[in-house]
Amino acid sequence: MKISYATSSTLLWLLVTAGLAPTASAVAVSVLASSSVSSPSAQLISQAAVISRGDSGALVSQLQEDLATLGYYSGTNTGFFGSATEDAVIRFQQEVGITADGRVGSETSETIRQRVGTGDSSAPISETLVPNDSGAQVSELQKRLITLGYFDGPATGFFGSQTKAAVMNFQQANGLAADGIVGRGTAEALRQAQ
Secondary structure (H helix, E strand, C coil): CCCCCHHHHHHHHHHHHHCCCCHHHHHHHHHHHHCCCCCCCCHHHHCCCCCCCCCCCHHHHHHHHHHHCCCCEEEEEECCHHHHHHHHHHHCCCHHCCCCCCCCCCCHHHHHHHHHHCCCCCCCCCCCEEEEEEEEHHHHHHHHHHCCCCCCCCCCCCCCHHHHHHHHHHHHHHCCCCCCCCCHHHHHHHHHHH
């Protein structure tokens, strides 16, 4: 008996619904089987029902890539949705005001797609940043410090000791209190610095 693409897609959907196939990989195969989509992307993620911890495949790999681009994920792109990916999703959801459940449904995937598509990884630094903070705001801080020549590490999105030292050097060079905290004054100086 020969199964057509439409039938196999329907079969995959039924297996997912019945809990007999992993959600992300089954939906990825189903979506890839359609002729209108040719490669994994944030668009595929938005077409999947939900991607969550324990899922694996091309959709998860694309999610990890997109979260890394946005400064939320610094792990290895494994294609497996484990605790590090879930933590990155939660941080992203918290920062953009989406229910922080660690699951990637339509709202989260659409927001990721928009951010990646426009190149707008985050807004300008708009909050107080302190050591051990993480996320897009810290990534933006690091990128700005790299541009200004104060930071030579990668923009990981984690405010560690190297980032603190770079902030303190910037603060000293600009006549600010060198406390390693990015408050309103330091953020404004970073925006204006050339």
